[in-house]
Amino acid sequence: MATTLVKQAAAPVDTAQYAARIDHVSKSFGRPGAQQLVLDDISIDVAPGEFVTLLGASGCGKSTLLNLVAGLDRPSAGTIDVPGGRPALMFQEHALFPWLTAGKNIELALKMRGMAKSERRGEAERLLQLVRLGGAFGKRVHELSGGMRQRVALARALAQDSRLLLMDEPFAALDAITRDVLHEELTRIWSETSVSVLFVTHNVREAVRLAERVVLLSSRPGRIAREWKVGIPQPRRIEDSAVADLSVEITEQLRGEIRRHGQH
Numbered sequence: 001m002a003t004t005l006v007k008q009a010a011a012p013v014d015t016a017q018y019a020a021r022i023d024h025v026s027k028s029f030g031r032p033g034a035q036q037l038v039l040d041d042i043s044i045d046v047a048p049g050e051f052v053t054l055l056g057a058s059g060c061g062k063s064t065l066l067n068l069v070a071g072l073d074r075p076s077a078g079t080i081d082v083p084g085g086r087p088a089l090m091f092q093e094h095a096l097f098p099w100l101t102a103g104k105n106i107e108l109a110l111k112m113r114g115m116a117k118s119e120r121r122g123e124a125e126r127l128l129q130l131v132r133l134g135g136a137f138g139k140r141v142h143e144l145s146g147g148m149r150q151r152v153a154l155a156r157a158l159a160q161d162s163r164l165l166l167m168d169e170p171f172a173a174l175d176a177i178t179r180d181v182l183h184e185e186l187t188r189i190w191s192e193t194s195v196s197v198l199f200v201t202h203n204v205r206e207a208v209r210l211a212e213r214v215v216l217l218s219s220r221p222g223r224i225a226r227e228w229k230v231g232i233p234q235p236r237r238i239e240d241s242a243v244a245d246l247s248v249e250i251t252e253q254l255r256g257e258i259r260r261h262g263q264h
């Protein structure tokens, strides 16, 4: 405890040692007297530039925790600190505005960030190129495939220029091949920028494919069951044997958690 305090005191405010600090966070829902404890004493630091996946069974509180980090809800106990400002969010559903084109969806995020009108078009084009959708600027949302929509959603999240990207099962609704391609894109973009990522999934392979660190949550209430540093060099592929081996080990633990809580 003492060393932590000394470290914090020595660090200037704008060069924080973490992109997000989740400190002894608990969350309950319901009325007083009939409360359901969903998250119990969760502490996670996401380092600047780190890629962390949060893994757990359905209903264990992953989205709840991400929403707390996003500032959409408040913890019942504990604190959350995101020193780099408002994080960018990406959900399973793309949440694009259907009446705007792909490009205009991104321009809107740039506008909300305060970017001058004259610069927005060029920047939106650049972001679409980054997610390999150059040429899709004028396409309406309904003209895009599911994978293309998620790419636009990723470009829009990047348009916010946040230091922290929060992703809640963003590729869960996609077919395996499209998901594979988007894993590659995300890994490339992450390694080319200094963005930190907190990525929620219940897919073990996906967690290991992407992350530098996998944090496993138990269920009812969600607690940190275990975490793994993933030392496998990037770029990885989901079918790599090292990814498979670690996935087997983590799946065993996850099964144990699910058995213990009688789910599925």
Ligand SMILES: Nc1ncnc2c1ncn2[C@@H]1O[C@H](COP(=O)(O)OP(=O)(O)OP(=O)(O)O)[C@@H](O)[C@H]1O
Residues within 6 Å of the ligand: 029, 030, 038, 056, 057, 058, 059, 060, 061, 062, 063, 064, 065, 202
């Ligand atoms: N606003 C709310 N009010 C009451 N209960 C809630 C609320 N939000 C979530 N819960 C409950 O909290 C628990 C965790 O939900 P959460 O959505 O965080 O799970 P999850 O891990 O994201 O699941 P999934 O993998 O299915 O998305 C569930 O039992 C859910 O019913």
Ligand SMILES: [Mg+2]
Residues within 6 Å of the ligand: 062, 063, 064, 168
């Ligand atoms: Mg969820």
